[in-house]
Amino acid sequence: MTDTDGSAETPQIPERILVAAARVMEREGFANASLRQIAEEAGMTKAGLYYHVASKEVLLYALHERFAHKLRDSALRIVESDSTPTQKLRELIIETVQTAGIYQSEGTVFLREYGHLSGEMAVTIGKGRNQFRTDFEQVIKAGMATGEFRSGDAHLDALAILGACNFTAFWFDPEGPLKIEKIAESFADRLLYGMTSPTTDKGV
Template structure:
């Protein structure tokens, strides 16, 4: 009868390729967020992740590819949630409020990645830069369609893309000042921002108090 050799005591099992990539990515996120993309060396990432240089390049390809994977990952999550909200049966004001809450929550959950994007996105070149910009544009398109629908139904006073860009820019800046334990939960921040935005965007003649109450939840 063949038996499996007992693993040497005290030696952990070998990590799978997926586990190694995850560890490298988390180390890179911490370093890029703290020191910046250009201030972080590949050797430092390898040392922190306990991966030799040759194996590191096998898993990540290049430092720029690693940056792209980090920024693409959370942007795809934002796109998925925005698409789900935009495709729902809710009215445009309810959708806009849900978009704000979703964006605030995800910005806070991925605040390191957002900080990296705000500072280092210009380090991406060629197809990587184009692909990430396409994802970001698709997120904005979901927002714009919701706002267009609200304006078309007479619920919102404007559908100008300048307003859409400004709202998204304001939400993205949450990562610059949010601190865990700072007195406001992500849900409370979402409520404050959504109420402020909707109060300013709701069209004349629409009962703002009713609209704001109706769209909570």
């Protein structure tokens, strides 16, 4: 099914099934995960699972939407705000890192397995990913225009920042010494201002 704009429609799947699917696919990988395993993880029968979802691919798509929905809403709010480009980029970085930590299983599964999507779902995912990257590029270009950021390739900068932020889903330890909020703040500072101390000679 598609929405009125031609994109794939987001399936309405109960929370416990999405959580179970994320855990099983994160542990087993998309190819090895079975609907029976997901049903067992969710505490239901395979027939009960089929009542809500027709395939693993639909579940993978729904996990992406769970991961991406908050990012899309936050990015739109940030980009359309009256903040400076520096403030906007900082907020975008913080939101992305925090989302990768909060929706860790979903983020890990999607970033590792999204190539298994096909048809309208793959097209919709591609459009969403491109738009989110474009939001970063737009802010970076604005910062270059005002002189807040060094001139350069905004597309490359956006890819570098997004790669660093999204990869948090793979290594973040919720039981570790640092909370995701602290990590997000640290990422924002390092990615915006670099590693070099203001008093350090920048010569090579």
